[in-house]
Amino acid sequence: MNLRALLNALTGRKSSKDVAKERLRLVLVHDRASVSPEFLEKIKEEIIRVISKYMEIDESNTVVNMHRSDDSAILEANLAIKAIRRNIH
Amino acid sequence: MGEVIVITSGKGGVGKTTTTANLGVGLALAEKKVVLIDADIGLRNLDVVMGLENRIVYDLVDVVEGRCRTKQALIRDKRYHNLFLLPAAQTRDKNAVSPEQMKKLCQELKEEYDFILVDCPAGIEQGFRNAIAGADQALIVTTPEVSAVRDADRIIGLVEAGEIKMSRLIINRLRPDMVKRGDMLDIDDILEILAIELIGVVPDDEKIIISTNRGEPVAALNDGSPSGKAYRNIVRRLLGETVPFLDFYKNQSFLSRLKRIIGLS
Structure with a gap:
């Protein structure tokens, strides 16, 4: 973990990767549910x-x-x- | 009997054509007889990536419409004597070919060649259905971005609903520096979301652009470029070898490690 990641963790700010992953998960739930x-x-x-x-x-x-x-x-x-x-x- | 492999992605611009060209060269260097089919009718590009654009006489539509024999339309790559290209038609559209015609063509080519790689157009319409029609397996190309991963998910669903027995994932343009600082989806994140077998990870590499400028796929260059190595590893996995995945996070210089620790890169 580098300093920026550590700072993010301490301040509770999510890394852009985590945001991307979360958004992807949600959008795929929707995509896959359109049956x-x-x-x-x-x-x-x-x-x-x-x-x-x-x-x-x-x-x-x-x-x-x-x-x-x-x-x-x-x-x-x-x-x-x-x-x-x-x-x- | 050869194997037909479609290279597909859903989203455009993720590197299907570059992947097709590089795997084709890699397989030819491994002494396999290879045909590359550009199935992107109306937007052909595999010819320029391969550096064969000046040698086109007949194309895919000429073949399926019977204006020439299949052999006449195949362009032999003089640099790798086992490699052939069947270019797409540029002046027609994707409805000029049907899935049945593609199936028949793939069947014919399988008799004589070891690998037939089909470069699929972007999208999920007719062109996509044509490209996957004759395929035994699929390589799904994605980049570590939400849009590309989302489209890959859709494509995996469509491919699995068809007759293709195996589909595997290529993660293209990974940037280890960005992954490290938490600004890019990592390999594990993508695999967890897509739940598909991985066949290779190709790091982002400016050599790809340089080699495409020259019409000389990187797999041919044994100059230690990380992307060329990644492609050659995928080729070995296609041939059934077990090859460990490259570790992009090792062997960094002291300076880049220091920069990373203080968050500068």
Whole structure:
């Protein structure tokens, strides 16, 4: 670590490299999260397949979406349950 | 059977063409039969970087449209007898070639040559799709800048979605002095973000500009230039050798170390 890096550390100022890395991370979360409707449809089908082992799902009332905020991406799945299967424990 | 390698990046100006030229020369010096294809139709440049611009008769579009035989369009580099260039057409656009035609051409060249290096145009449109169509593996070129790394991430995604079985990263124009003072992304930072195998790191080197002025790729110069050495190491890794990565942070003079400690460089 050189003097400037040390000064940055002491004053809490980030090096331009750390800023670059952080910005890249965030922008890639956004880039990678911009997925196609076909891709979401595929995820939805697979989620329904897994959940259906345990519960009866109303497929027509199911929505899967990707949301992006400043520092994260959220996959949201809303599944309407018709009934819960017996003997699943 | 030869291997088709596409050199791509997404972003323009990161050094795809220079990389293609240098790896081509390096492979030819290793006694491999090599064809370089300039797939940047309408903006050809590999010919000038190679210093072969005065010898073009036919081009890539002439070949795929059947106006000449493939052999007739290949320019033999007289300095390295195993090296050939298939130049791009300058007066057409990227829609003049289709991915199927590129695939067929690569297949044909693989029969006779050991390596076919495809210099991909910038962007992710038709020209990119053509360039990757016949490729077995991809070399993704990036520089330690947010814009180039971001585009590399996108390209890696697109390449992996296709038929290419292996893609590896070249980090170009690294400046060790800037990395040291915390003003440039380091190799580890980029690898952590992109999660891809590294095949080489080429330091920023003014000799590249000088050699491009002369049309003489640096790998040919055995004058100890750090970029030439880096390219030759990539060539050896392409040939399956395990070569340790160059350490750019060692062997500094006392003065430059002192400058670094007091934060002057």
